[in-house]
Each structure stands twice: as C-alpha cells, then as structure tokens.
Amino acid sequence: MKDLMSLFYRKLLTAALTLFLCVEWGPLNAERSRWGIASGDPFVKEVVLTFDDGPREHGMQELMAVLGEHGIHATFFLVGKFAERYAPITLSLAAAGHEIANHSYTHPKLYTLWVEKIMREAERCDEVVEALGLRKTRFLRPPGGSFNIKIFNAMRRMGLRLGLWSLNSADYTGRPTEEIVHLVTRSVKPGTVVLMHSGVPNTVTALPQIIRELHAQGYHFVRLEDLWNGGRT
Numbered sequence: 238m239k240d241l242m243s244l245f246y247r248k249l250l251t252a253a254l255t256l257f258l259c260v261e262w263g264p265l266n267a268e269r270s271r272w273g274i275a276s277g278d279p280f281v282k283e284v285v286l287t288f289d290d291g292p293r294e295h296g297m298q299e300l301m302a303v304l305g306e307h308g309i310h311a312t313f314f315l316v317g318k319f320a321e322r323y324a325p326i327t328l329s330l331a332a333a334g335h336e337i338a339n340h341s342y343t344h345p346k347l348y349t350l351w352v353e354k355i356m357r358e359a360e361r362c363d364e365v366v367e368a369l370g371l372r373k374t375r376f377l378r379p380p381g382g383s384f385n386i387k388i389f390n391a392m393r394r395m396g397l398r399l400g401l402w403s404l405n406s407a408d409y410t411g412r413p414t415e416e417i418v419h420l421v422t423r424s425v426k427p428g429t430v431v432l433m434h435s436g437v438p439n440t441v442t443a444l445p446q447i448i449r450e451l452h453a454q455g456y457h458f459v460r461l462e463d464l465w466n467g468g469r470t
C-alpha cells in the first residue's frame with residue numbers, strides 16, 4: 238500500500254511537471270517590457286502592421302505594392318524555411334524597408350519543445366536571414382503567440398525579445414475584406430500592434446481602406462522595432 242501511494246505521488250508530480258513545462262501561456266497583452274513588446278505608448282498615435290507566416294509563394298508582390306504605395310514600413314515575422322525557399326521575396330521585403338523578424342524555422346508549437354529545440358528553431362531562422370546578408374532580428378514571435386518558461390529561457394540565452402500583438406485581425410479565418418476593415422479600424426488605439434498574415438488575399442484588399450481610414454484619424458505606421466525604440470525613425 239505504501240509503495241502504491243508513493244507511486245501515485247510520483248505520477249502526480251510527473252504530471253504536474255509536464256503540465257507546467259508544456260502548457261501554453263498566452264497570448265499575453267502587455268506593454269513594452271524587458272522581455273518583449275505587445276503594444277506601444279497609449280498616448281502616441283502610432284500603429285504597427287505585422288504579417289506572419291511569410292514569405293508566401295503568392296500574394297506578396299500585391300501586399301508589398303499596397304504598403305509601398307502608401308509609404309508604409311511593416312514588420313514581417315518570417316518562417317525560416319519559407320524565407321529560404323522564397324529568398325528573392327525575402328530580399329525584396331528587406332530592400333523595401335520592412336522589418337524582418339523571427340517566426341521560427343518550421344512553425345512548430347514551440348511551447349511543446351525542449352529548450353535546445355526551441356533555440357535551434359529560432360537559430361535556423363536567423364541563419365537564413367544572415368546567409369542572405371540581412372540584419373539579424375531582435376524579435377521572436379512564437380507560432381500562435383503562445384509561450385512558456387522554456388521559450389523565455391531560450392530567448393534569454395539568445396538575446397531575443399518577444400514580439401507579440403494587441404489586435405488580432407483574424408484574417409486567417411477567411412473573413413471577408415469588409416470585416417477585416419471594420420475590425421481593425423474600429424479597434425485600433427494608440428500603440429496598437431496588429432496581427433495579420435502574409436498571402437491572405439482579403440488582407441491585401443482590406444489594407445488600402447484600413448490605411449486611408451487610420452491616416453485620416455491621424456495615425457502613423459511604424460515597425461515593431463521603431464515602437465521598441467520609442468517612436469518613429
């Protein structure tokens with residue numbers, strides 16, 4: 238009976254430890270802090286457009302054209318294997334002045350991995366960017382925005398910062414253009430970081446209206462690193 242109880246407690250401890258290490262934390266809304274950024278100064282009319290999961294085979298030229306027409310620099314969280322596969326697109330994003338940030342190499346659920354694997358995912362993405370002669374990025378956005386203590390640990394060792402968001406456009410759900418426009422233009426506040434995705438046609442068609450409306454409201458568009466550095470550059 239005693240053995241049975243100790244086995245029970247051992248199992249309970251293992252289960253608790255597994256839960257602690259593997260359960261996802263977040264996404265988290267937080268102001269700029271030591272570990273990362275999810276939004277900016279709530280009194281400055283700046284907004285950041287972030288695009289995840291690119292570069293994609295299709296839709297990138299259209300996306301870059303819209304941003305270019307309006308003179309906007311955005312932040313692209315790239316998946317390393319796509320940045321490698323579509324290297325010319327990666328290079329043109331950087332050449333257009335957009336910020337290239339880290340979204341892992343294969344887009345796994347990072348919170349389920351061990352620290353070394355998490356670091357390898359982030360490093361491989363950085364290596365692709367560096368091999369293309371581009372500047373190594375400061376921000377990591379874990380796929381899904383979920384993170385835990387292992388991800389913090391990996392980031393601390395690598396000197397990376399979390400780059401999160403404060404407004405989810407949910408463009409990946411296939412919602413119509415008008416819904417994306419309304420959600421974003423009604424919800425943006427000073428310092429908002431908007432989550433969008435590369436290669437979503439409705440996002441590209443929504444952007445001109447979003448940009449025009451927010452410009453009319455007096456907003457400036459900046460990159461995440463500009464927000465981190467305290468404003469427009």
Ligand SMILES: [Zn+2]
Nearest residue numbers: 289290380381
């Ligand atoms: Zn993603």
